[in-house]
Amino acid sequence: SSNANTVTLLDYGAGNVRSVRNAIRHLGVNIRDVRSPEDILSADRLVFPGVGAFGSAMDVLNRTGMADALREYIRRDRPFLGICLGLQLLFDSSEENGPGADSASTTVVSGLGVIPGVVRRFDSSEGLIVPHIGWNALQITKDTQLLQGADGHHVYFVHSYHALPAVQFHPEKSGATGLSIFEKFLSPNSSGAKAPAHRKASKLAKRVIACLDVRSNDNGDLVVTKGDQYDVRNLGKPVELASQYYIDGADEVSFLNITGFRAFPLGDLPMLEVLRCASEKVFVPLTVGGGIRDFTDESGRYYSSLEVASEYFRSGADKISIGSDAVFAAEAYLQTGVKTGKSSLEQISRVYGNQAVVVSIDPRRVYVKSPDEVQFRTVKVSSKGPLGEEYAWYQCTVSGGRDSRPIGAYELAKAVEELGAGEILLNCIDCDGQGGGFDIDLIKMVSDAVTIPVIASSGAGSVEHFSEVFEKTNASAALAAGIFHRKEVPILAVKEHLVDAGVEVRMQ
Numbered sequence: 001s002s003n004a005n006t007v008t009l010l011d012y013g014a015g016n017v018r019s020v021r022n023a024i025r026h027l028g029v030n031i032r033d034v035r036s037p038e039d040i041l042s043a044d045r046l047v048f049p050g051v052g053a054f055g056s057a058m059d060v061l062n063r064t065g066m067a068d069a070l071r072e073y074i075r076r077d078r079p080f081l082g083i084c085l086g087l088q089l090l091f092d093s094s095e096e097n098g099p100g101a102d103s104a105s106t107t108v109v110s111g112l113g114v115i116p117g118v119v120r121r122f123d124s125s126e127g128l129i130v131p132h133i134g135w136n137a138l139q140i141t142k143d144t145q146l147l148q149g150a151d152g153h154h155v156y157f158v159h160s161y162h163a164l165p166a167v168q169f170h171p172e173k174s175g176a177t178g179l180s181i182f183e184k185f186l187s188p189n190s191s192g193a194k195a196p197a198h199r200k201a202s203k204l205a206k207r208v209i210a211c212l213d214v215r216s217n218d219n220g221d222l223v224v225t226k227g228d229q230y231d232v233r234n235l236g237k238p239v240e241l242a243s244q245y246y247i248d249g250a251d252e253v254s255f256l257n258i259t260g261f262r263a264f265p266l267g268d269l270p271m272l273e274v275l276r277c278a279s280e281k282v283f284v285p286l287t288v289g290g291g292i293r294d295f296t297d298e299s300g301r302y303y304s305s306l307e308v309a310s311e312y313f314r315s316g317a318d319k320i321s322i323g324s325d326a327v328f329a330a331e332a333y334l335q336t337g338v339k340t341g342k343s344s345l346e347q348i349s350r351v352y353g354n355q356a357v358v359v360s361i362d363p364r365r366v367y368v369k370s371p372d373e374v375q376f377r378t379v380k381v382s383s384k385g386p387l388g389e390e391y392a393w394y395q396c397t398v399s400g401g402r403d404s405r406p407i408g409a410y411e412l413a414k415a416v417e418e419l420g421a422g423e424i425l426l427n428c429i430d431c432d433g434q435g436g437g438f439d440i441d442l443i444k445m446v447s448d449a450v451t452i453p454v455i456a457s458s459g460a461g462s463v464e465h466f467s468e469v470f471e472k473t474n475a476s477a478a479l480a481a482g483i484f485h486r487k488e489v490p491i492l493a494v495k496e497h498l499v500d501a502g503v504e505v506r507m508q
């Protein structure tokens, strides 16, 4: 077992560990997979990645005898890196019940009991946005070799439950800082530590996200395309662009397969290949959306949306994004008041966690003279409509803006939050590709209404539009496509402007 260049990986089979595998390989270290409890005991160094839910992870560990082996390995004081859930499992118990559990229930599930204490859910009634998704600066209070040089650097967190010590964040998704921390665990004698950054009080950083709208061309290749109020034209190669955005400092990269609502996504092998290649080069979170729904193919075989999503996760996605299907699920829920548990949104978030499920909203502005004209939540608009209207509601659409639905963005956001969405990607068809700025009225209305993070999207044309959206709304992130594709505004310029405006962001 004593191959210095090999690390043992505990992949208990319930989630996406492709990001961790890619990061380890990127650092030139080989992976040995745990197949039996003995593999744990004979490990030189062990990484336990943080994916899945507490309850189901403990089930597997207990059933396979790995729980006892892990306790023994840690008792022997062997090198162990528990990432996120891999850390939380060391505690006595957790409030996270795992698949099938009602999030309101307070039953706790027993953990490995190595560290005394309970893993608790963040309380959104205290004004917190939950899940906690994004980049926080490390404040290192105790000297450890592992975190040396990382003080003050931003690393990527994604969790709804928290325990106190150690690597709650994801080094494999924390850019160069994360890779350098990982390297210190994998190869303890390596140098490569960075100079400590200046220490200052840190909040959750606002995220800048680069989005690639992709579609298949006539040869079946995926091309990046960018529209103007959802009319599209072509722009470049997805993997190349995604890795360039990572290098340029994007905090996340999103792929939206904008023709996904037409074709069956598992038939869409190029998209899976794009994800595999991109996730080898992009060490920040990757989101993929388009066409996630239940589907029956020509031969009559039925695929659940969960299978479709699982394939995306296996290929390297950290989050999936649901558009049209979430609108139908929300409409049904609002009509009946019943959560069936069967919608794609509910199924995927139950198995992969809320934090892995984004709902993408594609609304269009509808002006009205008075709020009484419609049953949907309206806003008093900052600039009046063509007939002098002072109010508007935002009507949701499906199929890439083709069909309008009888539900507003506000109502949809509230409903999908209850159904298990972990984040909202809030587009606006009126602003898409216009470069005139984000729809502040819409984004303020929705980000004030929910406790999950809201990503502002559509309309960014200059660096000032980013500071404006963060100053005037509760958005946690801002996404742009056109200005980054056309290289009109570099990502770094956006970040530097935000720093000048007093908005905390991750700088590399």
Ligand code: 1PR
Pocket: 211, 212, 213, 226, 227, 229, 230, 231, 232, 256, 257, 258, 259, 260, 261, 289, 290, 291, 292, 321, 322, 323, 324, 325, 360, 361, 362, 398, 399, 400, 401, 427, 428, 431, 432, 433, 434, 435, 457, 458, 459, 460, 479, 480, 481, 482, 483
């Ligand atoms: O309904 O689950 O199959 O998902 C389809 C997904 O594809 C949705 O997320 C939907 O937003 C997206 N989509 C569908 N058709 C289009 C289109 O353009 N014809 N793109 C489309 C949506 C909006 C953003 C865009 C921002 C920022 N594009 O993704 O990137 O508006 O643009 P900007 O910075 O250039 O203004 P499903």
